[in-house]
Amino acid sequence: TYGAQVNFKINETFEIGGGIAYSDIQQIGGAEDFDVWSYQGTLGINNLAGEGNLLGILVGVPSYTRDLSDETDDTAILAELFYRYYLSDNIHLTPSLIVNTAPLNNSDNDTTFIGSLRAGFQF
Numbered sequence: 001t002y003g004a005q006v007n008f009k010i011n012e013t014f015e016i017g018g019g020i021a022y023s024d025i026q027q028i029g030g031a032e033d034f035d036v037w038s039y040q041g042t043l044g045i046n047n048l049a050g051e052g053n054l055l056g057i058l059v060g061v062p063s064y065t066r067d068l069s070d071e072t073d074d075t076a077i078l079a080e081l082f083y084r085y086y087l088s089d090n091i092h093l094t095p096s097l098i099v100n101t102a103p104l105n106n107s108d109n110d111t112t113f114i115g116s117l118r119a120g121f122q123f
Contacts, residue, residue, distance in 0.1 A: 001021065001022070001023040001024075002021070002022045002023075003019060003020065003021040003022070004019060004020055005017065005018075005019035006018060006019065007042070012046065012047070013045060013046055013047065014043070014044070014045060014046070015042075015043070015044040015046065016041070016042065016043055016044075017041070017042040017044075018039070018040060018041040018042060019039065019040055020037070020038070020039040021036075021037070021038045021039070021063075022035065022036070022037055023035065023036040023063075025065075032067065032068060032069075033067075034065045034067035034068050035065060035067055036063050036064065036065050037061075037063070037064060037065070038060065038061060038062055038063045038064070039060055039061055040058055040059060040060025040061070040078075041058070041059055041060065042056065042057065042058045042059075043056070043057045044056050044057075048083075049085075050085070050086060051086070052084075052086045052092070053083070053084060053085050053086055054082075054083070054084040055082075055083050056080070056081070056082045056083075056084070057079070057080070057081055058079065058080045059077065059078075059079045060077075060078055060079075061075055061076065061077065061078065062076055062078045062100070062105070064076070064105045072105060072106050072107070074102050074105050074106050074107040075102070075105055076100055076101050076102035076103065076104075076105050077099075077100075077101040077102070078098070078099070078100050078101075079098070079099045080096055080097070080098045080099075081096065081097050082094050082095065082096035082097075083095060083096075084120075089122075090121060090122045090123055091119070091120070091121055091122075092119070092120045092122075093117065093118070093119055093120075094117070094118040094119075094120065095115070095116070095117050095118075096115070096116045096117075096118070097113065097114070097115055098113070098114040098115075098116070099111065099112070099113055099114075100112045100114075
């Protein structure tokens, strides 16, 4: 598996980034070898409505292959929108919404929405 990730801090407020991953899957026992790809882009807006807070947007393509005969040519788009909000110097909450347009890279599957709430503690 190979991967690369870059992130550019444009100024104190904005950051952009992206990445790509590639895996060369070697099967055992006569199964087909195949390649797997994934990539994404990110945008961060720092200190939105308070020091340390972060609005983040990630959009990408989850792992997929075109090398296997039983795979579709569909490619999902996976996106996450989150907001990290500091309640105090030591505690933050991060609600997020994740959307997958074609789960399992199959457009016959309904778009999936996932909500989450993460808590962070720093001591």
